[in-house]
Amino acid sequence: MNEQGRKPVIDASLEQQDLFPIREVSRLTGVNAVTLRAWERRYGLVQPSRTDSGHRLYSLADIDDIRRILGWLERGVAVSKVASILARSHALAGQAGCAMGAWLHWQQQIRQAVQGFDVAGLGRLFDEVFAASTLDQVFAEVFMPVWHDLAAGQGGYGQASEWLFLDQFLRGRVFARLQLAHVPRSRTVLLAPLPGQCHELELLVTSLTLGSEEIGVTPLATGQPLQELALVCERMRPDALVLFSHQPPTAELTRRLTRLVVGLRCPLLLAGEAVEVAQDSLAGSPIACLGAHGSVMRQRLRQFLAGQLDT
Known part of the structure; x- marks a missing residue:
């Protein structure tokens, strides 16, 4: 971190370069450079271009x-599993287009509002994003990336306060x-965090994105x-x-x-960004995996409750 605690900035002599x-x-x-080279050689992560003399760019x-x-590693995902997750992220980004x-x-506007502790400005941005985007996009593509960046960069003066504000x-x-969405539904689902593995906001966002007209979700x-x-x-x-x-x-x-499944009178399912990595280890168990992305989770949950998705 630099003296102000922000992310390191690109040198002026390099900022116009690609x-x-x-x-x-x-x-x-x-x-460090040793780790970057190891990620490239051993796991195929981040393939830089090369100069004529072989230097990485x-x-x-x-x-x-x-x-x-770095975010995935901090969440406990093995580096050997990151390549497949990153590939899915790239595919989704490509579909997003313009x-x-x-x-x-x-x-960028959200970061500026947060840095100014501008509640009114942040509220206007929230309404603007909601009016122009789907529910999944509001959080997965706009607000939560900023939230994650601030959560990961709390080493400098003021950054912890900015993250807490957002x-x-x-x-x-x-x-x-x-x-507002708390009205009777034909099916009800409880959403619980595994101990110590998520923040309240992440659970609330998942509750909002997992629900639908026929399924009510209670966190x-x-x-x-x-x-x-x-x-x-x-x-x-x-x-469920x-x-x-x-x-x-x-x-x-x-x-x-x-053991928990044995004592339950309803099905048990897992959701979250790293759950798909664990699908192989849970194959054949009575525990089903919903995935991490809003539309995928909703579809799998509907299929499971309709008896169309195996564990």
Whole structure:
């Protein structure tokens, strides 16, 4: 971090260039050159172009990918699994087309509003983004990338306050929308976080994006004990229990979840950005994987409740 605690800025002598040498990329991302080379050679992550003499040159898109990789690693995803996740992200970005420019523009405006602690400006941006985007895009492409960046960069003066400001604002807006959507549905689902593996905002956003006209989703508190979920489900009688996590379940957690299933009177499903990485380890178990992206999760949840999706 630089003295102001912001992300390192690109040198003025390089800012007009499209490509950056490995030493500059290391300075901008905090990842040393040895690690960058290892990611490329061993795992196929971030393939830079080369000069005639063989020196690596990285694009701005490469630098963004390196920051995404750091985010996945911080969430506990093995580096060997990151390539497939990154490839899916690139595919989705390619489908987005020209919308990407608008999303990046909104992200920049959001950062400026957050830095100024401008509640009114942030509120106007929130309404503007909602009017022009789908529910999934509002969070996955615009607000949550900024939230994640601020959460990962709290080493400098003022950054923790900026993240808390945006986090509080988004929790309030998402909670308000959940309350508006709180009407009787034909099917009900409980959404609970795996202990210590997500923030409240991530759970609230997932509750909002997972719901539909026929399925109502109720989030449980982030401190919900795993061992008491059978009791909660017995009393609330949901059609399914969805556990949310950004980290692939360990062998021990998988055993605990398998024991939990025995005591439940409803199906158990997993959702979250790293859940798809764990699908192979859960194959054949009574636990189904919903995935991470809003539309995919909603489709799989509907299919599962209709008996059309196997565990």
